[in-house]
Amino acid sequence: MRRFEYALIHWTARCAALLVAGAFFVLLAGELINPHSGPPTEFRDWAGIVLLTAAIVGMLAAWKWELAGALFSLLTLAAFVPVVGMRRYDIVGFAAIPGLLYLFDWLLRHKRQEPVLR
Numbered sequence: 366m367r368r369f370e371y372a373l374i375h376w377t378a379r380c381a382a383l384l385v386a387g388a389f390f391v392l393l394a395g396e397l398i399n400p401h402s403g404p405p406t407e408f409r410d411w412a413g414i415v416l417l418t419a420a421i422v423g424m425l426a427a428w429k430w431e432l433a434g435a436l437f438s439l440l441t442l443a444a445f446v447p448v449v450g451m452r453r454y455d456i457v458g459f460a461a462i463p464g465l466l467y468l469f470d471w472l473l474r475h476k477r478q479e480p481v482l483r
Contacts, residue, residue, distance in 0.1 A: 371473060378431075378466035382424040385460050389421050413449040416441050420460065427467040435467035 405411050420441040427434025442461050451457060 371470075371477075374466060374470045374473065378463055378470050379428060381466055382427065382463035385463055386421050386425055389417070409449060413445060416445040416448060420445065420464075424463045424467075427464070431467045431471040435464045435471065438464040439468070 405414060420438045423434045423436075423438030423441060425434075427438065439461060442457055442464070445451065446454075446457055
C-alpha cells in the first residue's frame with residue numbers, strides 16, 4: 366500500500382468515529398430536550414445506555430490509543446447486542462465501522478516494516 370492509502374484509512378476511521386459519536390450526541394440531546402419516553406426503569410435500559418456510551422468513548426479514545434480504543438469499542442458494542450436484545454444489526458454494524466477501521470489501521474501500521482508517516 367502507498368502512503369496515501371494508509372492515510373486514507375487512518376483519517377476515514379477518525380471521520381467515521383466523529384460521525385457516529387455526533388449522531389449519538391444528537392440523539393442524546395434530542396432525548397434530553399424533548400423526551401419521547403419516561404426515564405429508564407429496568408436494568409437492561411441502564412446497561413444499554415452505559416454500554417453504548419462506553420462504545421462511543423472507546424471510539425473517541427482510539428484517536429490516541431488505536432488498538433485499545435478499537436477493541437474496547439467493538440467489545441462494548443458486542444456486549445450491547447445481547448444485553449439490550451438488539452435486533453437491528455445494521456445499526457450496530459454502522460456503529461462498529463470506526464472500530465473496525467481503527468483496528469485495520471493499527472494492524473497495517475504494525476505489519477509494515479518501515480514507519481508510516483502521516
